[in-house]
Amino acid sequence: MLARIAHELYWIGRQLARAEHTARMLDGVFHADVQARPDQPAGVLLSWGHLVTIVSGEPPENPASREEVLGMLTLDPEHPTSVLNCVTRAREGARTVRDVFSAEMWEAINTFHLGLARRDMSAALQTGPYSVYAYIRERCGMFWGVTSRTMLRDEAHAFLQAGAAIEAGDMVLRMLRVALPPGGEEAEEHLRDGQALALLQAVGGFQAYRRAVPAPPNAGPVARFLLYERDYPDSVAFSVEALHAALTAADPSYRGSPAVLRVGRLTADLDFRARTADSDAAIAGTLEAVQRELAQVDADIAQRYFGGPATPVSRVATLR
């Protein structure tokens, strides 16, 4: 298929996964922030400033307030990675690939975009952001549901899935890196009885965690769950595996693809690390390594399938 179309599909997948993760994180932090901290104030540090760090790579210069961050990352047309902008870009992309999209997929994404642009959305964000995030979650779920039901499983499908998988992995890694306390003496104090509920709620994985892991939701076990648990569909390990599956489906000679080889190695590496007892302090290093590897995979994909290096990673969005 055309490299341009493949590129477009890959990025539609990325943008939608990014929109959904941003919305879930905002919702999770909002819910936790409205109330006081649990008995031990330590635990996990997912705050408004951290959310800014997650999407822009750098902590905000001034302490970020709830209203600022909610507005900026949800509906701000100026902010490059606000949910609104992600969805707008995904919809613009969808316009150019209507021949490979099913009609229902196009409609799902277009309705999603129209709904976000409605005027009462900003009002709803002021009074009760929950309804806005519920809408975003629903619409993302709808798009992927319609896709799995109506789209031909061809190369186009594979590139769409690859984009969604790599973005999901990257977002969860970012969240963990920013939210997890560092190793060393201080970590002990943080991990003691920290309620990492906000982290789990920020990806919608609380119940899955409860069923899969017997330990209470403290920072250490939650981080390992979100990193290694292959049965949970938003863990890094799951996303990496899905990325591998998508790329092998897209590439008839995948054995020679550096991207596939690299992802394959990463899958095995994650499996291996999951089995060796990782101390809580060492996790931070693992997170960084995996994130760097995924960025490399992204570059490999661009090189091999989209015919040229990706534009240099640009630093976007510092909080004004």
Next chain:
Amino acid sequence: MVEVREGFYDEMVDASGAPREHARTLVDALEALGPEELAAAGRRRDAIFMQQGITFDAAGPDHEGPTRDRPFPLDLVPRIIPANEWRSIKRGLAQRIRALNHFIDDVYHGREIVHEGLVPWELIVSRSGFARAAHGIRPPGGVYCHVSGCDLVRDGDGSWKVLEDNVRTPSGISYVLENRVAMTRLLPGLFSSYRVRPVDHYPALLRTALEEVAPTGGEEEATVVVWTPGPFNSAYFEHAFLARQMGVELVEATDLVVRDAVCHIRTTRGLQRVHAIYRRIDDDFMDPLEFRPDSMLGVPGLMRAYRAGSVAIVNAVGTGVADDKAIYHYVPEMVRYYLGEEPILDNVPTYLMADAEQRAWVLERLGEMVVKPTSESGGKGVFIGPSATEQELERQAERVMREPERWIAQEVVRVSTVPTAGADGSLAARHVDLRPFAVFGDDIRIVPGGLTRVALREGSMIVNSSQGGGSKDTWVLEDGADAGGDLAAPPRWAPPRMPGLSQGQWAAQQQQQQQQQ
């Protein structure tokens, strides 16, 4: 803001109608919202509750016709408990639960309190909650009432009193958690400038307590289950909620099987041993071999496993004896006897109708009394003197004379009020009670706040949801939070830097832009 009912304590405004110190910002926020906004939020709430299935079955207004699901009535005006008040409630409850636990252990073992002559043995054995089968069994850790929910009320002078002890299977905790979630979604603005202590760790507390009492021998991971009578039980929503939140199986009797004095669940991979059962079913129905032989909900042989110590049952068998309304009368005495302390929380003055002297005294002033059957729950059969007609008074006196041991009488408590929103969004004072939930594993842990039930009808003091009661989100404030403002601690460490989110750009994008021209 609202009219205070004469002679009653209102928790949000003082007698002059001015907001109390801790409620000032909340009152301002409510006034800023106005009735229309509040009514609109109420409609959103009903829609969300119906969607999420947070409902209960209720017959029509005249208790006729088919029952249907109704959204659980959450009132949108929260109730605030300041930190210092909560501290003393918490201490008082922990003390009371500890005493009750001692009492249950005593009843089924040494009976020292009986030998001391403090509680009559005839009274204990005649309670329907007394379980002969539990005699001599001491559960792991000596804990009997792992899960309890005492009902508290606030009298006219603002003091907290215990109205009832629930140590069998108190329900309502799921509504505490769901109410909080709903409030943060519907009216997040009300929370601003308050630091409200979260409640969502209750399932984690319960699971930890269950694991602590599970007799695993320290070798294997504890398998914990929630045992429900089935989907037709009125509290099934809560059973499923707790199982889901704890990440454990929700089982019915047919899923449980006892082999060689060990309890198992039937799984797709064969029998799996169960170490702890959080049961939401009465003693009577648990084991047809020991209790009611006609019970279809029970597991034959379960008591054998329990006696062998291979499975923990939570709450323990026979705790019902401490939750009886006639035993309630003696709880302050138990606190003094077992713990050597003065009770922190008082009882409501209670009279035993089995006692001839007390009975005669009460019958003379029946019109000023509340009369309750001893072994009922859910507000069934409660007689309220001041609102009864002549005829009803006579009938009740007759009932008491016929079966005196079935009844107790209590003085009327001037139950406190909290402003409550009507369907049109206007506020009016309504009576409330409070059911805090405690979990007893290695130690007693109490979730901040609890279930506040509110009588939605004007002047009514009946708060049961089956009889037109609603509930409120209950806020326990953090220490030093009364000052208000954002107390967010400065970040202790700087998160690592990483590349910002990339944007896909097609190399030939400029070409595309030229197409537009």
